[in-house]
Every structure is written in C-alpha cells, then in structure tokens.
Amino acid sequence: MTAWVGTVERTRAGIWLFFVSEVFLFGALLGMRFNLWGNTRPDLDQRLGLLVTAILLASSFFMYLAESAVAHGRRVVFLLSTLVTASLGIAFLVGVVGFEWSGHLQPTDGVYGSVFFAMTGLHALHVASGVLFIAYIGIKGLRGRYTSAEHFGVEACAIYWHFIDVVWVFLYPALYLMGTAVQA
Amino acid sequence: MESREHGVFRAALRGMLTLLALAALTWGELRISLLTGGSIPILLLFSIAKAALILYLFMHISRLWRTH
Numbered sequence: 001m002t003a004w005v006g007t008v009e010r011t012r013a014g015i016w017l018f019f020v021s022e023v024f025l026f027g028a029l030l031g032m033r034f035n036l037w038g039n040t041r042p043d044l045d046q047r048l049g050l051l052v053t054a055i056l057l058a059s060s061f062f063m064y065l066a067e068s069a070v071a072h073g074r075r076v077v078f079l080l081s082t083l084v085t086a087s088l089g090i091a092f093l094v095g096v097v098g099f100e101w102s103g104h105l106q107p108t109d110g111v112y113g114s115v116f117f118a119m120t121g122l123h124a125l126h127v128a129s130g131v132l133f134i135a136y137i138g139i140k141g142l143r144g145r146y147t148s149a150e151h152f153g154v155e156a157c158a159i160y161w162h163f164i165d166v167v168w169v170f171l172y173p174a175l176y177l178m179g180t181a182v183q184a
Numbered sequence: 185m186e187s188r189e190h191g192v193f194r195a196a197l198r199g200m201l202t203l204l205a206l207a208a209l210t211w212g213e214l215r216i217s218l219l220t221g222g223s224i225p226i227l228l229l230f231s232i233a234k235a236a237l238i239l240y241l242f243m244h245i246s247r248l249w250r251t252h
Contacts, residue, residue, distance in 0.1 A: 034224075039222070039224065041222065046214070050210070050214060053210055054207065054210065057203065057206045057207065057210065060203075060238060061199045061203045061242075063242075064195070064199045064202075064241075064242045065192075065195065065196055065199055068191070068192055068195030068196070068199075069192050069195075071191075072191040072192050072195075074189075074192050077192060155244070159243055162238055162242045165238055165242075166238050166239065169231050169234045169235050169238065170231050170235065173213060173217070173227040173228075173230065177214065177227055178217070178222045178223075178227050179222040179224065180221055180222055181222075
C-alpha cells in the first residue's frame with residue numbers, strides 16, 4: 001500500500017508538471033491570436049459555439065460524477081457517467097470538426113483561418129485523446145479493476161478532462177466573442 | 185461515515201450547482217460580448233471566473249497535498 005501511494009504521489013506530481021507544459025503551449029496559441037487578430041475576430045456561428053461550450057461544460061460534470069461514484073463504490077453510476085462523458089466529448093468533436101470546420105472559414109483564409117484551425121485543431125486532438133482515455137478507464141471499470149480506495153487512473157483521467165474544459169473556457173471567448181466580427 | 189448513496193448524492197448536487205453557475209456565466213459572457221462589442225478585459229474576467237469554478241469544484245486541487 002505504501003509503495004502504491006508513493007508511486008501515485010510521484011505520478012500525480014508528474015501529471016501536474018505536464019499540465020504546466022500544456023499551459024505554455026495553449027498560452028502561446030492565445031498569444032498568437034491576440035497578436036494576429038488584435039481586437040477583431042472572424043464571423044463564426046455563435047449558436048454552434050455556445051452549444052459546443054455547453055456540451056463540454058456538461059461533460060465535466062459527468063466526469064466529476066464518475067470520479068465521485070468510483071470513490072464511493074458505486075460502479076453502475078461510474079460506468080454510466082463515463083459513457084455519458086465520452087458521448088458528450090464525441091458530440092463536441094462533431095460540433096467543432098464536423099460542423100464548424102465545414103463553415104465558410106477555411107485554413108487558407110489568411111491569419112483568421114490559420115489561427116482558428118490551429119487553436120481548435122490542437123484542442124480537438126486533446127479532446128479526442130481524452131475520449132480514448134475515458135474509454136480506457138471505462139473498460140477497466142467494467143472489468144472491476146477500480147476500488148473506492150485505489151482508482152488513481154480515474155482521478156488522472158478526470159483531471160485531464162477538466163483541464164481540457166478549462167482550456168476551452170479561454171479558447172471560446174478568444175475565438176468567438178472578443179473583438180468585433182469581420183468577414184475573413 | 186456517510187453512506188455510499190449519500191456521498192454520491194452530495195457530489196452530484198455540488199456538481200450540479202457548479203454546472204448551473206457555469207451555464208449562467210457562459211450565457212452572461214455571450215450577452216456582455218454583444219453589449220460591449222467584445223471587450224477583451226471583461227471577457228477575460230469571465231473566463232478566469234469560470235476556470236476558477238472548474239478548478240476548485242471539479243478538479244480536486246486539494247488532492248495534490250492530501251496525506252495518505
């Protein structure tokens with residue numbers, strides 16, 4: 001037990017260091033947006049932006065519920081919550097990649113297209129990897145590998161998912177709301 | 185020692201309240217951006233408030249310093 005706790009503590013610290021590096025990565029992208037776009041933004045679908053934001057925020061709640069359920073030994077609630085979280089993650093990807101990327105703004109549309117696709121593309125990659133991570137803990141949970149005392153995999157997945165959510169909280173206004181809309 | 189059912193119920197309630205606050209902030213963010221022409225400082229404040237809510241209530245930051 002002591003060895004397991006020690007490993008978990010080191011892994012947990014490693015995860016947070018990984019998030020620090022991610023903050024620099026997305027911070028650089030946000031810096032690029034403000035440098036190139038200034039007080040303007042491309043004219044994007046506001047309803048779709050609000051919808052995908054709501055979907056991602058709701059998914060964070062179900063991830064939180066999954067982690068709480070596994071900590072309290074509620075396996076069915078855990079499995080259902082992971083399923084809902086992954087589904088909402090896929091719905092977010094469909095909204096951004098399937099619909100927003102099919103809009104009038106294309107990667108070849110100057111700085112607006114380049115910045116928009118770089119930021120949403122990198123974030124979508126993180127969401128896709130998060131969905132795979134959730135599927136992994138869901139399968140492990142289905143096999144009964146987690147207990148209320150030892151479920152670090154679920155905790156790590158939850159923190160990663162919430163991090164993706166926090167990143168989008170900054171990306172959404174930077175891409176959809178800040179500045180005046182211009183036709184790219 | 186709280187029961188399993190009670191523990192999950194409390195977690196769900198706390199998460200739901202957080203979600204409602206986040207939804208209200210997101211809606212306010214959109215309305216304010218329309219009213220102020222996308223004021224960067226105001227929208228930045230909204231983002232920080234939303235990120236703080238997610239960090240404190242969903243991310244369990246305290247676990248980093250929890251003693252076993």
